[in-house]
Amino acid sequence: MRIITPLIALLALPVVLSGAPASAVVGGTAVKATAYPWMGALHSSAAFLRPGGQHCGGVLVRADKVLTTARCARQFKYAPDQLKVTFGRTNLKKKNGTTYQVKKIWVHPGHRLGDLDGLEVPRNDLAVLTLARKAKKIKPVKVGEVTGSTGFVLGWGSVNEADTANAVLRKASVPLVGEAECRAAYGGVLNSGMVCAGSTRAAACRFDDGGPLVVRVKRKVRFGGQTEIRLENRVVGLASWADGCAEPGRPGVYTELSAFRGVLEKRL
Numbered sequence: 001m002r003i004i005t006p007l008i009a010l011l012a013l014p015v016v017l018s019g020a021p022a023s024a025v026v027g028g029t030a031v032k033a034t035a036y037p038w039m040g041a042l043h044s045s046a047a048f049l050r051p052g053g054q055h056c057g058g059v060l061v062r063a064d065k066v067l068t069t070a071r072c073a074r075q076f077k078y079a080p081d082q083l084k085v086t087f088g089r090t091n092l093k094k095k096n097g098t099t100y101q102v103k104k105i106w107v108h109p110g111h112r113l114g115d116l117d118g119l120e121v122p123r124n125d126l127a128v129l130t131l132a133r134k135a136k137k138i139k140p141v142k143v144g145e146v147t148g149s150t151g152f153v154l155g156w157g158s159v160n161e162a163d164t165a166n167a168v169l170r171k172a173s174v175p176l177v178g179e180a181e182c183r184a185a186y187g188g189v190l191n192s193g194m195v196c197a198g199s200t201r202a203a204a205c206r207f208d209d210g211g212p213l214v215v216r217v218k219r220k221v222r223f224g225g226q227t228e229i230r231l232e233n234r235v236v237g238l239a240s241w242a243d244g245c246a247e248p249g250r251p252g253v254y255t256e257l258s259a260f261r262g263v264l265e266k267r268l
Helices: 006-011 070-076 179-189 257-267
Strands: 039-043 054-062 065-068 084-087 098-107 112-116 119-123 127-131 150-155 170-177 194-197 212-223 226-241 252-256
Touching: 054 070, 054 226, 065 226, 065 257, 070 098, 070 127, 112 179, 119 226, 150 226, 179 194, 194 226, 226 257, 252 257
Parallel strands: none
Antiparallel strands: 039 054, 039 084, 054 065, 065 127, 084 098, 098 127, 112 119, 150 170, 150 212, 170 194, 194 252, 212 226, 226 252
């Protein structure tokens, strides 16, 4: 698939799109949103052809701060009240979960669209949403660094490139792709703010932009006078772009959050 902006993709529905953002989970399984309470669905009336008006994902990293990609939020920068984030909703066709209005949107000032043989490549693809009220009953997820060989992705998007109607949150385990392999796929358009993940069996796809790439890290915890080793989730990337969904030699590309640590410290 070729990349276009999320809302342009929505306006092209219901026909099979010739281009769309890196989005929904291919090769995943349905999961309950309550297991990932910090996972948010971005939605607006502009996305009326999608279940629940959802067009992107995002992650709660502070009580009133949500990280997503710039391409998911820039359309609403001067009308933030048109964008909402819902947590705890497994099926977008339902009305459960908790919805928060967005009151402010920060888009990375260096956000630009490059080109790779006609493929739009977003740079500095990062935005911070400030909610109108704090999500006091939702524990935010921590931001971390890419580590290990596998991670997982979450999203409500398409299960294949032709699908536009999936409404259920899905999760898929994906391999973390090394820099050499990533550059072999996409060449010089890659920069230090990007990381690759995914395979022909599992990947992010359509309408999962802004959704998380997550790794599990070991953490020592004192409990009952003893030290235990627990695994915790760390969000290390946000689904940004790809040339197709789960295409051979074309892994998904994610905004690598550790590369933006300095700017995030100022914005969160």
